[in-house]
Amino acid sequence: MRKSIAIDMDGVIADTETQFINWYERDYGIKIHPQDILGFKEDEMFPDKTAARKFAFTPGFFRTLPVMPGAVEALKKLMENFDVYIASAAMEFPQSLPEKHAWLQEHFPFISWHNIIFCGDKSIIGTDFLVDDHVKNLDFFKGKSVMFHAFHNVNFNHHQRVKTWEDAVILLETHL
Amino acid sequence: MRKSIAIDMDGVIADTETQFINWYERDYGIKIHPQDILGFKEDEMFPDKTAARKFAFTPGFFRTLPVMPGAVEALKKLMENFDVYIASAAMEFPQSLPEKHAWLQEHFPFISWHNIIFCGDKSIIGTDFLVDDHVKNLDFFKGKSVMFHAFHNVNFNHHQRVKTWEDAVILLETHL
Numbered sequence: 001m002r003k004s005i006a007i008d009m010d011g012v013i014a015d016t017e018t019q020f021i022n023w024y025e026r027d028y029g030i031k032i033h034p035q036d037i038l039g040f041k042e043d044e045m046f047p048d049k050t051a052a053r054k055f056a057f058t059p060g061f062f063r064t065l066p067v068m069p070g071a072v073e074a075l076k077k078l079m080e081n082f083d084v085y086i087a088s089a090a091m092e093f094p095q096s097l098p099e100k101h102a103w104l105q106e107h108f109p110f111i112s113w114h115n116i117i118f119c120g121d122k123s124i125i126g127t128d129f130l131v132d133d134h135v136k137n138l139d140f141f142k143g144k145s146v147m148f149h150a151f152h153n154v155n156f157n158h159h160q161r162v163k164t165w166e167d168a169v170i171l172l173e174t175h176l
Numbered sequence: 177m178r179k180s181i182a183i184d185m186d187g188v189i190a191d192t193e194t195q196f197i198n199w200y201e202r203d204y205g206i207k208i209h210p211q212d213i214l215g216f217k218e219d220e221m222f223p224d225k226t227a228a229r230k231f232a233f234t235p236g237f238f239r240t241l242p243v244m245p246g247a248v249e250a251l252k253k254l255m256e257n258f259d260v261y262i263a264s265a266a267m268e269f270p271q272s273l274p275e276k277h278a279w280l281q282e283h284f285p286f287i288s289w290h291n292i293i294f295c296g297d298k299s300i301i302g303t304d305f306l307v308d309d310h311v312k313n314l315d316f317f318k319g320k321s322v323m324f325h326a327f328h329n330v331n332f333n334h335h336q337r338v339k340t341w342e343d344a345v346i347l348l349e350t351h352l
């Protein structure tokens with residue numbers, strides 16, 4: 001029987017970090033460098049602590065996220081041997097629901113609507129694997145967790161870390 | 177440990193049957209009676225077979241659904257002893273996502289965004305129970321299924337049937 005993988009969107013297949021940094025420079029005139037925010041939470045990453053949350057509630061933020069390098073190729077490869085689901089904790093930002101749906105249709109049109117999950121709490125997702133950047137999601141997942149490297153998770157080491165989508169595919173395929 | 181229940185929206189806490197029948201009468205001038213569609217699928221329930229699907233893609237359809245009798249009181253009662261999640265297969269109708277979210281906020285404001293799931297395929301939901309009207313969802317669920325009575329499921333008897341929300345609460349509470 002094929003194993004199943006749930007894959008997070010923000011910070012995993014969508015490059016929220018780059019979008020946050022670019023929007024901060026655009027709106028505040030200050031360029032934040034990725035190495036300066038290592039270990040910071042999203043609400044601590046900018047001098048204006050309210051900025052990241054404000055951006056996440058701004059129409060267009062989720063619709064225009066850059067695709068994480070290697071994500072398209074990796075998901076196509078994983079779909080050869082796994083049932084791949086997209087699982088995004090989108091309910092906190094309800095205005096993002098149609099944006100995230102349209103973004104997936106644009107960049108990942110090969111993912112069927114059958115395989116998309118927008119949720120709040122990910123603990124009820126019953127797949128074999130979860131690839132996510134947030135420990136708050138990984139900690140309560142009942143299957144095998146894979147932590148996708150992100151600035152805010154560099155100080156956590158209780159989940160298997162992958163730094164790139166190439167590494168994620170190699171790791172997941174060892175479980176075939 | 178509290179057990180968890182996933183609860184479907186359409187046909188379970190939202191009365192899609194009444195809305196379908198009312199909209200058909202409004203648009204086609206023909207009153208369909210509930211007893212005339214017993215055992216019919218949604219795409220067979222009206223003389224114009226395309227009507228139900230057309231309605232489901234019409235803006236406003238999901239936002240204005242009547243609440244199923246007893247559903248609000250039942251969910252409040254169940255939340256005393258269970259972790260209650262709303263799980264709707266909304267991805268087939270992406271325009272419904274914000275409508276369903278707003279509908280829940282209006283009628284079930286006591287359900288946190290943490291506990292809402294909009295998905296395609298429900299087989300990945302890992303709750304202990306699923307209350308749903310569609311055998312296509314119940315058949316692939318890994319926990320205990322509870323079939324909420326609906327016109328289209330009257331000829332299926334391989335899931336535990338409940339006819340009302342009062343009966344659903346009684347059944348679920350026997351599993352405490």
